[in-house]
Amino acid sequence: MDVFGPALVLGALAVALVLCVHVLSAAVRLRRGPVTVEPFLSGAAVTEHAVSRYHVRWYAVTLLFLAFDMEMVFMYPWVLVVADKGAPAVVEMFAFLAVLVAAVVYAWREGAFRWT
Amino acid sequence: MSGVAPPWAVLLVPALLIVLGYGAAAGTAALRARAAGAAPVSGLTAPARESARLLVQRRRTIPGTDTLLWRLGGALVPVAAVLAALVIPLGSTAVSDPSVGVVWFNAMEVVVWAALWMLGWGANSVWGLVGGYRFLIQGLSYELPHMFALTAAALGAGSLRVGDVVAAQEQVWFAVLMPAAFVVYLVSALAMAFWGPFGTPVGRDLAGGVAAELSGVDLLVLRAGRYVFLAAVAAMAVPLFLGGGAGPLLPGWVWTLVKTAGVLALLVWLGHRLPAVRMDRFTEVGWVVLVPVTLLQVLAVAVYVLVR
Amino acid sequence: MDLTGWLLRRAVPRPFVVTTVGGTGARLAVERIVRERGWRRALSPADADLLVVCGPANADADEALDRVWAQLPGPRARARVGAPEQARHALDTARADLLDVAAQRRDADARDRSARAAADPDEDMPGGLPMAGRGEDRDGLTLDRLHLSLGPALPDWPAGLSLRTVIQGDVVQEAHVSLVGARDGAASFWGAPDGDRGGRSTAAALDSAQRLLSVAGWPAAALSARRLRDALLEPGPRPGTGAELRRWRHMVGRSRLLRWSLRGLGRVGDGAPEELRGDAADRWARWLGRIGTASDPGPPGAAPGGPDVARTALDLLPDLVVGQELASARLVVASLDPDTEAVGAYAPEPGT
Numbered sequence: 001m002d003v004f005g006p007a008l009v010l011g012a013l014a015v016a017l018v019l020c021v022h023v024l025s026a027a028v029r030l031r032r033g034p035v036t037v038e039p040f041l042s043g044a045a046v047t048e049h050a051v052s053r054y055h056v057r058w059y060a061v062t063l064l065f066l067a068f069d070m071e072m073v074f075m076y077p078w079v080l081v082v083a084d085k086g087a088p089a090v091v092e093m094f095a096f097l098a099v100l101v102a103a104v105v106y107a108w109r110e111g112a113f114r115w116t
Numbered sequence: 117m118s119g120v121a122p123p124w125a126v127l128l129v130p131a132l133l134i135v136l137g138y139g140a141a142a143g144t145a146a147l148r149a150r151a152a153g154a155a156p157v158s159g160l161t162a163p164a165r166e167s168a169r170l171l172v173q174r175r176r177t178i179p180g181t182d183t184l185l186w187r188l189g190g191a192l193v194p195v196a197a198v199l200a201a202l203v204i205p206l207g208s209t210a211v212s213d214p215s216v217g218v219v220w221f222n223a224m225e226v227v228v229w230a231a232l233w234m235l236g237w238g239a240n241s242v243w244g245l246v247g248g249y250r251f252l253i254q255g256l257s258y259e260l261p262h263m264f265a266l267t268a269a270a271l272g273a274g275s276l277r278v279g280d281v282v283a284a285q286e287q288v289w290f291a292v293l294m295p296a297a298f299v300v301y302l303v304s305a306l307a308m309a310f311w312g313p314f315g316t317p318v319g320r321d322l323a324g325g326v327a328a329e330l331s332g333v334d335l336l337v338l339r340a341g342r343y344v345f346l347a348a349v350a351a352m353a354v355p356l357f358l359g360g361g362a363g364p365l366l367p368g369w370v371w372t373l374v375k376t377a378g379v380l381a382l383l384v385w386l387g388h389r390l391p392a393v394r395m396d397r398f399t400e401v402g403w404v405v406l407v408p409v410t411l412l413q414v415l416a417v418a419v420y421v422l423v424r
Numbered sequence: 425m426d427l428t429g430w431l432l433r434r435a436v437p438r439p440f441v442v443t444t445v446g447g448t449g450a451r452l453a454v455e456r457i458v459r460e461r462g463w464r465r466a467l468s469p470a471d472a473d474l475l476v477v478c479g480p481a482n483a484d485a486d487e488a489l490d491r492v493w494a495q496l497p498g499p500r501a502r503a504r505v506g507a508p509e510q511a512r513h514a515l516d517t518a519r520a521d522l523l524d525v526a527a528q529r530r531d532a533d534a535r536d537r538s539a540r541a542a543a544d545p546d547e548d549m550p551g552g553l554p555m556a557g558r559g560e561d562r563d564g565l566t567l568d569r570l571h572l573s574l575g576p577a578l579p580d581w582p583a584g585l586s587l588r589t590v591i592q593g594d595v596v597q598e599a600h601v602s603l604v605g606a607r608d609g610a611a612s613f614w615g616a617p618d619g620d621r622g623g624r625s626t627a628a629a630l631d632s633a634q635r636l637l638s639v640a641g642w643p644a645a646a647l648s649a650r651r652l653r654d655a656l657l658e659p660g661p662r663p664g665t666g667a668e669l670r671r672w673r674h675m676v677g678r679s680r681l682l683r684w685s686l687r688g689l690g691r692v693g694d695g696a697p698e699e700l701r702g703d704a705a706d707r708w709a710r711w712l713g714r715i716g717t718a719s720d721p722g723p724p725g726a727a728p729g730g731p732d733v734a735r736t737a738l739d740l741l742p743d744l745v746v747g748q749e750l751a752s753a754r755l756v757v758a759s760l761d762p763d764t765e766a767v768g769a770y771a772p773e774p775g776t
Contacts, residue, residue: 030529031648151645242570
């Protein structure tokens with residue numbers, strides 16, 4: 001607990017600081033309760049709720065990112081053993097990365113990074 | 117190398133971050149004042165005056181908001197910033213120096229992705245919705261080069277412990293040894309703090325984006341949190357690339373602060389001098405240029421580690 | 425001790441500045457005072473405590489402005505600046521209103537009372553609003569559609585312009601242009617005869633440039649452009665302005681990042697008036713050229729485009745923004761920067 005104990009203390013401290021700002025504001029602001037308003041639409045009347053299924057046109061990038069993000073799970077431990085294991089560790093990791101980069105190049109040629 | 121900090125050092129982390137964050141805000145205001153043709157000195161009090169305005173202002177709510185997400189999102193930004201700073205050593209001692217310090221920083225910094233999306237989605241406003249998703253694609257574009265830059269530094273030290281990364285720079289700073297990783301880290305620092313050229317998630321063209329419907333103390337916490345976050349990522353550049361507290365004459369903790377202030381000043385100046393980057397154009401650069409560049413950097417460092 | 429009042433007096437106000445047709449002169453006066461006092465313009469009503477309306481009143485614009493007024497969180501004050509010379513007094517009065525804590529508290533209570541009275545406990549959806557409906561997008565997918573109005577009450581936006589869009593994700597699928605409060609016979613501020621050395625033509629280009637820079641996310645360069653614009657519009661000698669103008673032009677002209685953001689946006693064919701041709705980067709370069717020639721002591725630059733150019737720009741606008749992201753759409757509008765005051769009453773041609 002000596003390592004992550006301070007993290008808990010620090011987290012509690014940060015939350016307490018944010019709460020302090022809120023309490024201070026509640027004490028001095030014009031009226032404590034929030035004012036209910038329409039969302040801003042440049043002066044036009046609101047006609048529907050904005051929460052909706054958003055058209056994420058870059059979804060292909062998210063898939064590619066997931067592949068690399070899983071790769072980071074290997075790469076962080078890998079940095080600890082490179083000096084011990086020597087050249088084979090480097091070769092194996094970069095062979096794996098080369099496969100992923102090939103996917104990036106393919107996705108690039110297919111236009112995954114341009115969606116407008 | 118890394119000693120154990122006394123218990124009161126926990127208090128020092130948020131205090132220093134707030135001072136540095138205030139400095140960044142005041143510096144920004146001073147640069148603005150100069151551009152407006154006024155005396156830059158007026159920038160010194162500008163953040164305090166702005167805070168006074170937001171403290172007094174009422175909060176708003178919109179019918180149909182997801183209140184939990186909306187109110188939590190803004191508060192997450194400063195909390196994530198303070199938690200990320202847990203592993204940053206001041207001089208030679210950090211509050212905590214876990215064996216996975218670099219990964220801890222990485223994990224805390226990614227919390228902001230969730231925070232901004234929650235803000236944008238929770239507001240039930242078109243501006244927020246677009247801004248929140250803008251930050252997600254921004255994250256998808258900067259995060260991989262950023263993680264490879266972190267990896268390069270950790271690889272140079274053969275450890276994920278921040279204290280070891282500092283110790284490994286006794287001979288030569290990693291900023292010199294791996295310049296590409298350092299530059300990419302600075303770019304991603306701007307991007308993760310949605311600051312300057314990467315500020316489009318809260319951009320003027322979206323009437324404030326994820327912050328478009330925030331007012332009063334909620335807006336204050338978000339804006340202050342962003343500066344604190346900027347200070348935290350600037351501070352992390354010091355142990356990763358600039359030799360931590362190493363330096364002549366002065367004690368280590370002074371050097372850490374001087375170097376942090378230097379990096380922070382550079383980030384603030386870049387924010388002043390550059391127009392916004394459109395994410396639909398930057399994504400391609402991030403993946404096709406920055407990812408290969410940082411990977412080659414990691415390869416170069418790996419070869420260096422083997423022949424050393 | 426009244427901490428609320430003490431804090432309020434120390435706060436720097438943040439005005440939400442809206443321009444109606446015919447209000448350009450008033451806007452310039454307001455922006456100048458705002459800049460000189462070290463105030464900053466708000467991005468949205470939520471961020472603001474002053475609503476500053478520049479220009480004459482008209483019923484359609486007032487409806488939008490009342491709605492925006494109801495969105496200010498409070499403390500709040502409202503100022504109407506009909507003519508440039510009223511700007512200082514109107515802003516002073518509004519600032520004084522802002523500092524009257526008792527009146528601000530009464531206003532807050534009145535709003536809360538009317539909100540309680542209007543609340544309907546039986547409504548099944550919050551705010552009595554439906555969810556977004558669906559429609560086909562350009563690729564034949566059925567997606568949620570949101571209605572987003574750009575203008576008339578939007579910062580860094582042409583006076584009175586209303587662009588009603590239907591968006592899916594952040595892509596504009598439909599767009600309809602109209603002018604709020606425009607009437608025939610209104611005089612354009614920039615089209616007025618230029619007595620003094622072509623300063624007004626340069627100032628017009630700087631005004632367009634500062635708006636584009638704001639939308640393109642470069643507030644510092646936009647601020648400098650506003651300062652130079654105000655200096656050029658001042659009667660009498662203006663020592664040092666030429667050198668500063670050259671420095672500014674050098675700084676923004678060198679920015680590859682900006683040109684990269686603008687390239688390929690809003691391409692207009694050769695059939696259009698010369699001022700509009702090319703993409704956003706071309707139009708930006710043309711403004712810089714106009715500013716550049718004027719910073720040297722030479723012949724006055726050409727007057728900015730007249731009513732025909734502005735009208736063509738409005739006609740072209742819907743086709744240029746459909747299929748674009750919101751960010752691009754805003755850059756396209758800013759790069760065309762139609763002088764809505766020159767157009768007079770505007771009705772889009774049927775079919776657009």
